[in-house]
Amino acid sequence: MGVYVKSYGLTKLGRSYFKSLYDLVNDALSDMDDTTKPDLIIVSSLFTSTSIGQLDLASKIAEITGYKGVPAIRVETGETSGHNAVLMAFRLLASGQYDNILLVGAEKTTEFLAARMYKEISKVFDSEYEAYMGVGHASLHALAMKEYMRRYGKTHRELAYWPALMHQNALNNPYAALRFPVDQDSVVKANTVSDPITLLDSYPLVDGASTVILTRNPNSALAEIKYAAAATDVMPITHKEDILDLPALRTVYNRIKEESGGDLSIDIFEVTDQFTITPYLIFESIGIADKGSSVDMVNNGLFDRSGQYPTNVTGGLKARGHPFGATGLYQLSEIAGILSGTFPISMEDAKEALILGINGLGSNASGILVGRR
């Protein structure tokens, strides 16, 4: 029994000063333009208990979307919340318990001053050992980036191929937050956020919402969810065996590979590139690149849209933006859109796409295999 993407809706990512979280959700619903009544709503959002002061957000979302009475739950696993919302929906639909599930991912990150928001974001790491001590989202990635550059003798400028590529890819994505080109030198020279990470090595803080309807009904579906998997790893980075390794994500990747009969033929990768270093860790952890070799592969254009492993063709978290709870659903929406030819960016020969997400430096990992209908 298959699970399919029936429809999706997105808002343009950016600073939505004059729209509430609920306005954004309804904007995404309008963009989706599908009034299929769901028999379950799964909401994905990280910061709303602080940013808008609301618990039981799922019930509120059910009410404001006009689905009062429909059961609704919220999934929260840090930066993989959206991915795990999809995983939950996939399993529930595959079990035959539900027919149509509405996924709602939404985040409002510009309600407060940035310092307060970054304090919230630091909680994606271990609160006891890391966030409490003042460790920020960028600083642990900065440690990983520094160690990567030291261990493999790579320069910041070489790594900066990635953010420059993401800005290039985002130029064609009307929903992206940062639609301007940058070059590798300007990435290196930008203001330091946490050495060596600069402003242009980092994702932008954005507001946004995405809605997706997953269904068991294959008729007129946009794409098929072929499989979804998740795994966890230790929380504090001091418990990790290697700061540059993401074993949970490797488990997810191998699981998806096994489910596909031991062979994967991925035409588009979509990964969470919170910071410049993150995609390199992802490629090397799942084994499509040897340890220390992904920077050369990226610099040789293998991950460009025309390369062997087209990745984040809509701009990634880096340039499209990272709306946290909504990020996984943006990824799924864009992939379903590209595979079905309903997104402004098209890749006609693409048949299969793999979405990979991690929280922090890999404490939670999730993957979604999506196929063309």
Place this chain on the structure above:
Amino acid sequence: MNGLLHDPAAIYGWGAYIPRYRLPMKEIARIWGWHEGVPSGLNVKEKSVDGPDEDSLTIGLEAAYNALKRASVNPKEIGVVMFGSESKPYAVKPSATIIAEALGITPSTMASDLEFACRAGSEAFRAIIGMTLGGLVKYGLAIGSDTAQANPGDVLEFTASSGGAAFIIGKPNGTEAAIIEGSYTYVTDTPDFWRRALQPYPLHGEGFTGEPAYFHHIENSVRALMEMLDLKPEDFDYAIFHQPNGRFPLKVGKKLGFPKEKILPGLVTPFIGNTYNGSALLGLARVLDQAKPGQRILVAPFGSGAGSDAYSIVVMEGVKERQQKAPTVDDYLVRRKEVDYALYTKFRNIITRIV
């Protein structure tokens, strides 16, 4: 009614004052560990710092004194003094009365202090246009002056500086320095920057101070003024915008169609920082210091909270005889003495000595 065309009003005198002390941006970056790209991105080199015996009132008084010298009017004919500032020495007690008294304007005068973040001085300017045109008073004195506060270590500290400008306004009589041919004000409740009562430093909404505040309000006031007067950017020889940093005025100018060359003569922030209520009015003073009869000037101050005024000003023959009657803005710009962060904290009472 706001967009109503009014009779022309006149500027008789203008005056500026900038304290002599300068704190380089790199010194602030050194103390607080800022990346060098932060101050360089602001397009400001150093900021003016008020001396230990100066405050917004003394700065406003110096500027008003210079305006009076240029105007050559009898102080007793000035019927209103309005002091726009967000750093008044007294929370309660008017500063305008002290200035009016010091200049010999009292007692037959109105006098009050105005507060609207960075545009209170401009509100004074426009209110006095109405008072003089309506016949309530013969001349009025509008002052914008600040010793702007900023939380040490906050990005605002780079630009918050000290300075002021003053203008004597009345009905035209043929001898005026310039004619104000039209004005417009655009105001909304937009809380982009504020200081609560009894708090020492203001807070700001970071990126929210840009697009929805500064740019939205200035663009709307300037567009409305140009539409009202049927003028285009090409009709102006100078364009002066509120200058919280050295970058925003050029950006808003570009959006409105004003080339860099028309903005730079009135852009003083790169040399002294943001003098808040001085800001755009100091830019106007600098342009009047050098303008020629027949030239047209656009001035668009902005204040957080938020609002923007736009004025179209035509320079008249009377400007020439007045330009050298008092120190120019450039005289104050070149009169500089560099201080380090330690002296700055002493001058600004950021460190407190218990006695």
